[in-house]
Every structure is written in structure tokens, then in C-alpha cells.
Amino acid sequence: MSRLFDKNAIEDIDREKDQWQKEIYQPAEGEEKVFETLSGIPVEPLYTPAHTAGMDYLNDLGFPGQEPYVRGVYPTMYRGRTWTLRQLAGFGPAEETNKRYKFLLKEGATGINGVFDYPTLRGFDSTDPFARADAGRGGVAIDTIEDMRILFEGIPIDKISTSLVTCQPICNISVQSMYFASAEMRNVPLDKLTGTSQNDFLMETVITVAPELLPPRFSFKLSCDAIEYCTKHVPRWNPISFAGYNYRESGCSAAQEVAFVIANATACSEELILRGLEVDSFAPRLSFFLSAHNDFFEEIAKYRAARRIWFHIMKERFGAKDPRSLRLRFHVQTAGVALTAQQPLNNISRAAYHALSAVLGGAQSVHIDGYDEALCTPTELSSLTALRTNQILQLETRATNTIDPLGGSYFVETLTNKVEEETLRLLDEIDGMGGIVKAAATGWIHKEISNSAYEYQQAIESGKMPIVGVNCYQMEEEELPVDLFQVPETLQIQEQKLKRIKNERNGSHVREALDAVARCCEQDGNLMEVIVESVKSRVTQGEISQTLKGSYGTWEPPLF
Amino acid sequence: MKKKIRIVVARLGMDAHWRGSIVVARALRDAGLEVIYLGNQMPGTIVATAIQEDADIVGLSTLSGNHMILAPEVVRLLREEDVDGPTVILGGTIPPDDIPRLKEAGIAEVFGTGTSLKKITDYITGTSLTTQGDYQKST
Numbered sequence: 001m002s003r004l005f006d007k008n009a010i011e012d013i014d015r016e017k018d019q020w021q022k023e024i025y026q027p028a029e030g031e032e033k034v035f036e037t038l039s040g041i042p043v044e045p046l047y048t049p050a051h052t053a054g055m056d057y058l059n060d061l062g063f064p065g066q067e068p069y070v071r072g073v074y075p076t077m078y079r080g081r082t083w084t085l086r087q088l089a090g091f092g093p094a095e096e097t098n099k100r101y102k103f104l105l106k107e108g109a110t111g112i113n114g115v116f117d118y119p120t121l122r123g124f125d126s127t128d129p130f131a132r133a134d135a136g137r138g139g140v141a142i143d144t145i146e147d148m149r150i151l152f153e154g155i156p157i158d159k160i161s162t163s164l165v166t167c168q169p170i171c172n173i174s175v176q177s178m179y180f181a182s183a184e185m186r187n188v189p190l191d192k193l194t195g196t197s198q199n200d201f202l203m204e205t206v207i208t209v210a211p212e213l214l215p216p217r218f219s220f221k222l223s224c225d226a227i228e229y230c231t232k233h234v235p236r237w238n239p240i241s242f243a244g245y246n247y248r249e250s251g252c253s254a255a256q257e258v259a260f261v262i263a264n265a266t267a268c269s270e271e272l273i274l275r276g277l278e279v280d281s282f283a284p285r286l287s288f289f290l291s292a293h294n295d296f297f298e299e300i301a302k303y304r305a306a307r308r309i310w311f312h313i314m315k316e317r318f319g320a321k322d323p324r325s326l327r328l329r330f331h332v333q334t335a336g337v338a339l340t341a342q343q344p345l346n347n348i349s350r351a352a353y354h355a356l357s358a359v360l361g362g363a364q365s366v367h368i369d370g371y372d373e374a375l376c377t378p379t380e381l382s383s384l385t386a387l388r389t390n391q392i393l394q395l396e397t398r399a400t401n402t403i404d405p406l407g408g409s410y411f412v413e414t415l416t417n418k419v420e421e422e423t424l425r426l427l428d429e430i431d432g433m434g435g436i437v438k439a440a441a442t443g444w445i446h447k448e449i450s451n452s453a454y455e456y457q458q459a460i461e462s463g464k465m466p467i468v469g470v471n472c473y474q475m476e477e478e479e480l481p482v483d484l485f486q487v488p489e490t491l492q493i494q495e496q497k498l499k500r501i502k503n504e505r506n507g508s509h510v511r512e513a514l515d516a517v518a519r520c521c522e523q524d525g526n527l528m529e530v531i532v533e534s535v536k537s538r539v540t541q542g543e544i545s546q547t548l549k550g551s552y553g554t555w556e557p558p559l560f
Numbered sequence: 561m562k563k564k565i566r567i568v569v570a571r572l573g574m575d576a577h578w579r580g581s582i583v584v585a586r587a588l589r590d591a592g593l594e595v596i597y598l599g600n601q602m603p604g605t606i607v608a609t610a611i612q613e614d615a616d617i618v619g620l621s622t623l624s625g626n627h628m629i630l631a632p633e634v635v636r637l638l639r640e641e642d643v644d645g646p647t648v649i650l651g652g653t654i655p656p657d658d659i660p661r662l663k664e665a666g667i668a669e670v671f672g673t674g675t676s677l678k679k680i681t682d683y684i685t686g687t688s689l690t691t692q693g694d695y696q697k698s699t
């Protein structure tokens with residue numbers, strides 16, 4: 001046992017604290033303010049050793065790089081290597097985004113974080129009638145392997161790590177395959193590639209639903225196919241990034257965010273073990289993507305709690321032995337939903353606080369949002385300011401000098417325990433429903449998230465949750481101090497490329513490629529094995545998606 | 561018995577963000593309106609539903625940036641059908657420079673990021689009272 005405090009000392013402290021609270025601490029008269037975290041955990045006026053008296057240092061906290069990894073997943077943390085500066089970028093046609101990637105790399109970004117437009121994320125070609133108005137919006141448009149080749153032209157993909165924000169498995173299965181196939185065509189062996197894809201079935205079926213969805217169990221299958229493929233062929237690739245960030249953006253509380261990513265990761269692990277893989281062959285490459293929202297301390301507690309929960313699940317439920325399987329590694333994006341369209345420069349300060357909480361919580365990489373994101377796609381200036389905010393945090397604040405600087409804070413440790421408790425309760429509830437795939441299919445997750453989103457908005461509405469510039473300190477007739485980004489023309493360019501490609505390519509190769517995909521669906525084979533080859537004959541993303549939907553059918557998600 | 565104000569709420573095109581539209585739809589329902597929520601749709605389906613449901617208001621939501629193409633299209637199709645009303649309103653991430661152009665195209669009101677639910681609800685109940693004189697027709 002390694003109790004934090006001596007029992008007698010705790011009794012003394014507790015007694016004195018009661019006395020302090022009774023006699024010295026007096027809330028202002030008539031004050032009925034409720035003190036709680038953003039997710040509704042009550043917060044006391046003061047935390048003392050008595051709050052953490054039940055904790056056992058070695059079992060509950062340990063040391064960085066050691067079980068249970070609460071204090072950090074690596075022994076040296078930022079003293080050894082700081083977090084990756086991974087600024088999200090993507091818009092318009094591949095030619096334009098390629099320029100932005102090169103700009104960010106030149107300015108000191110240490111990884112690429114590529115985001116795709118709405119049609120690409122949902123597996124539609126730019127020219128699909130449903131897609132045309134959204135081509136190039138919110139990310140870069142990818143229709144064929146040619147776009148992928150252009151996107152990474154002149155970028156050393158064997159040296160730099162690339163995150164592909166292929167949110168939906170139906171996107172990932174073709175876009176990720178195009179990335180791998182184009183690497184092969186550049187003579188870069190797959191085992192040299194490093195990076196991450198998102199590939200999260202909850203993104204497809206709950207969080208960012210769109211027309212013509214695959215049923216949850218097939219979306220989940222595609223996600224697992226990609227993990228299995230990477231485990232076998234692309235060993236340094238993180239084939240999934242459980243997108244808690246986006247769950248949170250849709251309305252989740254901190255505990256829901258962690259519970260849903262961990263339930264998702266648990267389901268994937270079970271499926272891959274059923275397919276005959278050893279847990280330690282794939283678990284080291286499962287990665288997580290979390291939000292940094294407004295409640296500074298709750299966010300720090302959230303990251304620490306997530307690490308402890310994941311460690312216990314991997315070790316106890318799955319019997320993982322490789323330390324890399326036991327570590328929850330995560331990328332953070334500062335909360336877009338917390339940004340305001342009003343007085344947009346205020347968002348620079350907001351995002352800086354968000355990023356600080358991510359770093360105090362031990363994130364492996366951090367993206368800071370542009371200050372104009374409540375208004376438009378970030379401009380070059382707002383992207384650069386965000387990158388510089390990240391660099392200031394890394395180089396000037398000295399927040400990196402020691403590991404887990406808030407470890408042992410009575411408050412942060414208590415909050416870590418509370419977030420863990422609530423997360424475990426939700427995980428039990430999901431297990432009771434038969435797991436996350438069922439919980440998505442019945443609409444339960446959607447309902448949970450939309451309830452939380454509604455409560456959040458009501459709190460802003462009533463003024464209970466102050467948001468500067470929105471429900472307090474508003475300015476009348478505000479002059480907008482920012483230039484807005486215009487998405488470059490995309491549809492025409494994609495239309496021309498697709499027309500040319502469809503003329504040039506070999507029709508019978510295309511038919512064979514798509515037949516192979518359909519056959520693989522029927523035989524329940526691993527689709528990525530087939531699609532990495534198919535994309536080389538320049539089948540379009542839309543053609544692959546249509547083939548998948550032809551085999552698996554589509555699904556109507558709960559709407560309201 | 562008075563007829564409830566009826567609103568068709570839809571997300572335009574491929575826009576992925578449902579949070580705003582659902583929160584607004586729930587607030588309107590709580591305020592006593594009849595809400596028909598469509599999810600993602602293209603202008604043709606939105607207009608057909610609005611006509612079929614005899615909607616007083618069509619509420620469009622988009623954060624993807626497709627508003628300049630798809631929102632005016634909804635108004636155009638409604639006019640083509642030559643129906644009297646419904647009022648078309650829009651919410652989401654809308655750059656301020658676009659708002660005058662959207663209004664010119666016939667969007668009655670645009671609610672950007674950070675708009676309070678009360679403002680939207682007040683607008684809708686107010687509009688329906690003044691411009692939809694027949695909304696009180698008995699059912």
C-alpha cells in the first residue's frame with residue numbers, strides 16, 4: 001500500500017477543514033450560485049488531502065510510462081519530445097490544399113492533418129447531384145487516386161507523419177486505400193508509412209449523419225477491415241482514431257466523450273480478436289482523438305481518467321501484455337463549438353486556454369482552432385496565428401518542464417476520480433445494451449448526445465453559462481476585424497478531371513475492380529485488401545461506395 | 561381549435577452538423593410549434609415536403625458553406641410552385657457578407673452562430689402571426 005496520507009493526519013485535516021468551512025468560509029449573502037463543472041459535477045469550495053485519502057499512489061497514479069499511465073504514457077513526456085504541432089488543413093481541390101500543406105510545413109508544423117470535404121467523407125463523387133453544392137467545402141475533394149497523388153506531391157510521405165481525417169469508414173476504406181496505393185506507386189514501402197486515419201463508425205452512423213448511410217454493423221465492419229489490414233501490412237500506421245472530439249462537438253459531456261470512445265475501442269478489440277488477431281498485435285496502434293473544451297480542470301481530469309480506464313480494460317478485460325497496448329495516446333483539437341462568431345479575436349484566448357489544458361493533460365499532439373472558425377474556413381492568417389499559439393505554449397510558457405504538473409492536486413485528482421466514476425457507469429450501461437454497435441443502431445447514443453446538447457444550449461440561453469460576446473459583454477453593431485476565407489472553385493475542376501479520367505481509363509479494368517469489391521462483400525472478406533488494388537485502375541470513390549451500398553443496403557438513422 | 565404553427569426543418573445538402581438544427585427544432589417544439597424534421601435533404605425534397613405538409617415556415621440549417629447555392633434554390637422552387645408562403649429562414653455558419661445576398665434571394669431571415677433560441681422562436685411566432693394570416697384557420 002502506498003496511501004497518500006497518514007490516517008491521523010487526514011482526521012486532523014478533515015476536522016480543521018470542517019471548522020474552516022463553518023466559521024471562516026462564508027458564501028456571499030443571498031448568493032445561490034451553483035458551482036459545478038461543465039458536465040455537471042459539483043465542485044466544492046476547497047479540496048484537501050482528505051479528498052484523496054482513499055487513493056493509493058502506486059496503484060492509482062504510478063509513474064509516467066508505467067501502469068496505470070495516469071501521469072503520462074511516456075517516461076519523459078515533453079522533456080523528451082514535445083507534442084506534435086498538427087494543424088488541420090484542407091479545402092477545395094487537391095492542388096490548393098497541397099499548397100497549404102507546404103506552407104504549414106515551411107512554418108514549422110511537424111505533421112500533416114488532412115481534412116476532406118463533405119462529399120468525400122461520405123463516399124460521394126464531387127459530381128453527384130447530392131454533392132455538387134458541397135464539393136471542396138470543409139476539406140479537400142478526393143474523387144480518384146489522381147487527386148491523392150496531387151495532394152501529396154512533393155511531400156516526403158516516408159519521413160513525415162500524416163493524419164488523414166477520413167472520419168467515416170465508408171470514406172476511409174477508399175481514401176485510405178488511395179493513400180496506400182499511391183505510396184506504392186511512389187515506391188514508398190507500406191511499412192515506412194507513419195500516420196493516422198480516423199475511420200470511426202460512430203462518425204458515420206451517429207455524429208455526422210448524412211444521406212444514404214451504411215447500417216451500423218457494416219460501417220463497423222469496414223472500420224475493423226482497415227485496422228486488420230494495417231496490422232498486417234502498415235505496421236507503423238494508426239488505423240483508427242476514436243473521434244471523441246467530434247462526439248463532444250455534437251453535444252456530449254466529458255464523461256460521455258470518454259465512455260463512447262472507450263466503448264468503441266472495446267468493440268473493435270473484441271471483433272479483431274474474433275477474427276483471430278492477438279490483442280497485442282493491433283492494440284498498440286489504436287489511437288484516440290479528444291476535445292479540449294471550456295472547463296479547464298475538468299478537461300485535464302478527463303484525459304487522466306481516460307488513461308486509467310483504458311489501462312484497466314486492456315489489461316484486465318483483454319489480457320494485453322505489451323505496454324504499448326496499455327497506453328491511451330491521443331490527439332487533441334481545441335473545441336470548435338466553444339468558439340464564437342461574435343468578437344472573433346476573443347477565440348485566440350479561448351483556444352490558448354483549451355490547448356493548455358490538453359498539454360497539462362498529457363496530449364501527444366495538439367491542433368489549435370483558427371479564430372475565424374465560427375464564421376468560415378480558416379484563412380492563412382488565422383491558421384498561422386493558431387500555429388504560433390501552439391509554438392508559444394511549447395517554447396515560452398515552460399509548461400513542459402515537469403511531467404503531469406497537476407498530479408497530486410487535491411482538486412484535479414478528485415475530479416479525475418469523478419470523471420472516471422461517471423465514465424465507468426456509462427460503460428456498464430452500454431455493455432448492458434450489448435455494446436456500442438447496438439447502442440448506435442437503436443438510436444440510444446444519438447438520444448444521449450442530443451439531450452446533452454439541448455441542456456447545454458438551455459444553459460447559455462438562461463445565462464447560467466456565460467459566453468463572452470454571446471450572452472454577456474455583447475457589442476452592438478460590431479465591425480468584423482477579420483477577412484473571410486473563400487473556398488476556391490472546386491466543382492468545375494473535379495468535373496473536368498473526372499470526365500478526362502473516365503475517358504482515359506480502361507473500362508474493363510474498372511468493371512473487374514468493382515466486381516472484385518462486390519465479391520469481397522458477398523464472401524465477407526477484408527475489403528481494404530481488395531480496394532487498395534481496385535483504386536489503381538482509377539475507379540472513383542463514388543463507384544466504390546455505390547458498390548458497397550449495393551451489397552449492404554442503406555440505413556435511416558434516428559433523426560430527432 | 562387554433563392550428564399550431566407548422567415548420568419543416570431540414571439540413572441542406574451534405575452538411576454534417578445536426579446539433580444546431582436539432583436543438584432549435586426541440587426548442588420550437590417545446591414552444592408549442594409543430595416541427596417536421598427532415599435531416600439532410602436537397603431543395604426539391606424540402607419544397608415538396610413543405611407543400612405537402614402545408615408548412616408555415618421552412619427552416620434551413622447548414623454549416624458547410626453550401627448556403628449560397630442551396631438556400632436560394634429552395635426559395636426559387638417554392639416560387640416556381642407558386643405557393644403562397646411559407647417563409648424561408650436559415651441558420652448556421654453564415655459569413656456576414658453573404659447575409660444581404662441571401663435576403664435579396666428571398667431568405668426572410670438569417671440566424672448566425674450564437675443566436676439565442678428565444679430570438680428564433682420569437683421571430684417565428686411573430687412572423688407567422690403577421691404574414692400567415694390564415695394560420696389560425698381551424699382544423
